[in-house]
Amino acid sequence: MKIFSAAQIREADQYTIQHEPISSADLMERAAGKCAEWIEDHFSPTQPVYIFCGKGNNGGDGLVISRLLQEHGYTVHTCIIQHSPNASADHTLKLQQLREAFPANITEIGDLSDFPGLPDNAIIVDALFGTGMSRPVEGWLAGVIHRINDLRSQHTVIAIDLPSGMIADTSSNHFAVVKAHYTLSFEFYKLAFLLPENAALSGEVHILPIGLSPDYILHTPTRYHLTDRQIIRTIYKPRDPFSHKGTYGHALLIAGSYGKMGAAVLSARACIRAGVGLLSCHLPKCGYEIMQISEPCAMCIPDKDTYFNTHFHTGLADARYKVIGIGPGIDTQPETARSFEQLLHSWQQPMVIDADALNLLAKNPKLLQLVPKNSILTPHPKEFERLFGPAPNDVERLALLSKEAVSRHLYILLKGRYTAMACPDGSIYFNPTGNPGMATGGSGDVLTGILTGLLAQGYTSKEALILGVWLHGYAGDIAAAEHSQEAMTAGDIITGLGQAFKEGI
Numbered sequence: 001m002k003i004f005s006a007a008q009i010r011e012a013d014q015y016t017i018q019h020e021p022i023s024s025a026d027l028m029e030r031a032a033g034k035c036a037e038w039i040e041d042h043f044s045p046t047q048p049v050y051i052f053c054g055k056g057n058n059g060g061d062g063l064v065i066s067r068l069l070q071e072h073g074y075t076v077h078t079c080i081i082q083h084s085p086n087a088s089a090d091h092t093l094k095l096q097q098l099r100e101a102f103p104a105n106i107t108e109i110g111d112l113s114d115f116p117g118l119p120d121n122a123i124i125v126d127a128l129f130g131t132g133m134s135r136p137v138e139g140w141l142a143g144v145i146h147r148i149n150d151l152r153s154q155h156t157v158i159a160i161d162l163p164s165g166m167i168a169d170t171s172s173n174h175f176a177v178v179k180a181h182y183t184l185s186f187e188f189y190k191l192a193f194l195l196p197e198n199a200a201l202s203g204e205v206h207i208l209p210i211g212l213s214p215d216y217i218l219h220t221p222t223r224y225h226l227t228d229r230q231i232i233r234t235i236y237k238p239r240d241p242f243s244h245k246g247t248y249g250h251a252l253l254i255a256g257s258y259g260k261m262g263a264a265v266l267s268a269r270a271c272i273r274a275g276v277g278l279l280s281c282h283l284p285k286c287g288y289e290i291m292q293i294s295e296p297c298a299m300c301i302p303d304k305d306t307y308f309n310t311h312f313h314t315g316l317a318d319a320r321y322k323v324i325g326i327g328p329g330i331d332t333q334p335e336t337a338r339s340f341e342q343l344l345h346s347w348q349q350p351m352v353i354d355a356d357a358l359n360l361l362a363k364n365p366k367l368l369q370l371v372p373k374n375s376i377l378t379p380h381p382k383e384f385e386r387l388f389g390p391a392p393n394d395v396e397r398l399a400l401l402s403k404e405a406v407s408r409h410l411y412i413l414l415k416g417r418y419t420a421m422a423c424p425d426g427s428i429y430f431n432p433t434g435n436p437g438m439a440t441g442g443s444g445d446v447l448t449g450i451l452t453g454l455l456a457q458g459y460t461s462k463e464a465l466i467l468g469v470w471l472h473g474y475a476g477d478i479a480a481a482e483h484s485q486e487a488m489t490a491g492d493i494i495t496g497l498g499q500a501f502k503e504g505i
């Protein structure tokens with residue numbers, strides 16, 4: 001699914017108005033009708049409704065919702081916030097229609113002292129500002145937003161299109177923003193919903209299709225995308241019935257150290273479950289028997305060292321590995337760092353670089369320049385900061401992520417609720433699958449194994465990244481459904497991979 005900027009959303013509205021064709025007042029009727037329907041499906045007419053409307057088209061939506069709910073027996077109080085002497089044309093029209101149909105209970109709010117007292121268990125509909133938000137809300141208007149937020153523990157807050165105060169496509173960190181329980185957003189996810197800094201603001205997001213032009217959507221380029229099944233189905237390659245294990249590539253996994261062999265085992269298992277043809281694991285001597293016994297499908301190459309991987313840079317060419325995954329549990333010993341540097345001097349194929357291998361890059365940034373093009377880096381936010389430095393907010397962090405991916409020709413993901421995946425072509429994909437149960441030791445090692453396994457099978461780096469992160473999250477959701485978010489383990493994510501391949505594509 002494409003994620004458009006506020007300007008592009010306005011263009012999509014205009015394009016639809018011209019080409020469907022439909023009047024903007026009717027498009028508003030359609031959009032607000034979807035919201036009214038959603039509210040009717042979820043809340044009973046016995047609950048009083050308070051709709052707070054701004055004077056733009058978001059407020060216009062609120063006015064239509066008010067009329068439609070009253071037509072269906074709801075008791076609605078419409079509060080028009082007088083933030084400006086001018087109203088949009090559609091707002092003016094919809095206010096006139098509301099006054100004609102239901103003249104009672106329309107109040108103007110010109111100051112915080114006009115804010116109404118609410119009866120118990122009311123529904124607050126926030127239709128103050130939507131995609132027209134361009135600057136922070138200040139003064140008494142910010143007071144209105146804070147008042148709504150103070151009331152959220154006793155009432156239900158439903159934001160129309162966007163929680164008011166939130167800017168669709170830039171950071172609204174530290175602004176006054178409505179904290180909604182639900183956001184009913186038109187046609188598209190907004191970038192703002194996917195940012196960790198806004199986690200407490202949008203609540204449950206429901207995307208309501210309002211019939212914006214499919215032509216516009218198809219032909220308008222955008223850098224941001226939310227992965228969905230449609231994207232996944234274009235990536236996934238069913239297996240050729242005449243294939244053999246050579247078809248699916250030989251991967252080398254460099255993982256583990258004394259006390260951290262679990263990371264290597266989890267990663268190897270995930271790589272195998274992701275469908276790799278052959279897997280060799282380079283391990284410290286202490287991990288040899290552990291791996292042989294834990295994962296009989298993996299071959300093992302013991303290092304010269306008992307406790308750490310220190311000589312993994314030799315013998316690579318002979319084995320014809322298709323891809324190398326490096327990092328889970330390798331620690332950051334100087335000997336490991338030396339071997340990693342030599343590996344980077346000799347290996348030119350894409351790699352998957354995770355965990356301690358990322359920390360080794362952060363300790364010695366000149367190594368970053370040696371990372372082969374099209375490699376995948378998988379930092380969590382702390383590792384990202386160690387590698388590329390801090391950013392003042394999430395939108396600037398995304399810009400930094402993208403800049404590094406483009407300039408270094410790397411695929412870099414940034415783990416989170418919606419893991420962001422930056423590609424060298426400047427695009428950024430967000431992944432929606434997964435849950436907080438995956439915030440557990442070993443989960444990242446599993447992802448490294450999956451990505452390595454997919455690259456070995458011939459998926460491009462972009463395909464492996466988008467598909468792998470989707471499957472990892474999907475398998476995590478299966479694990480949480482089976483065991484609960486609390487009790488699920490990284491191993492359960494691997495177990496869920498089979499079902500994820502069967503049902504998640």
Ligand SMILES: NC(=O)C1=CN([C@@H]2O[C@H](COP(=O)(O)OP(=O)(O)OC[C@H]3O[C@@H](n4cnc5c(N)ncnc54)[C@H](OP(=O)(O)O)[C@@H]3O)[C@@H](O)[C@H]2O)[C@@H](O)CC1
Pocket residue numbers: 010013014024027028029031032054055056057058059061083084088128129130131132133134135136137138141160161162186
């Ligand atoms: N187009 C369509 O066909 C459809 C559009 N739809 C709906 O329209 C919404 C977009 O409407 P919109 O463009 O009128 O902008 P909107 O969000 O109402 O805000 C504009 C108002 O806010 C004000 N304002 C802004 N920032 C402010 C601040 N910091 N502090 C104070 N005031 C501030 C600004 O005032 P001004 O900047 O002019 O002073 C202006 O009055 C969209 O989200 C969706 O809900 C749907 O019906 C589907 C069909």
Ligand SMILES: [K+]
Pocket residue numbers: 058126127128129130159160161162163164
């Ligand atoms: K709103």
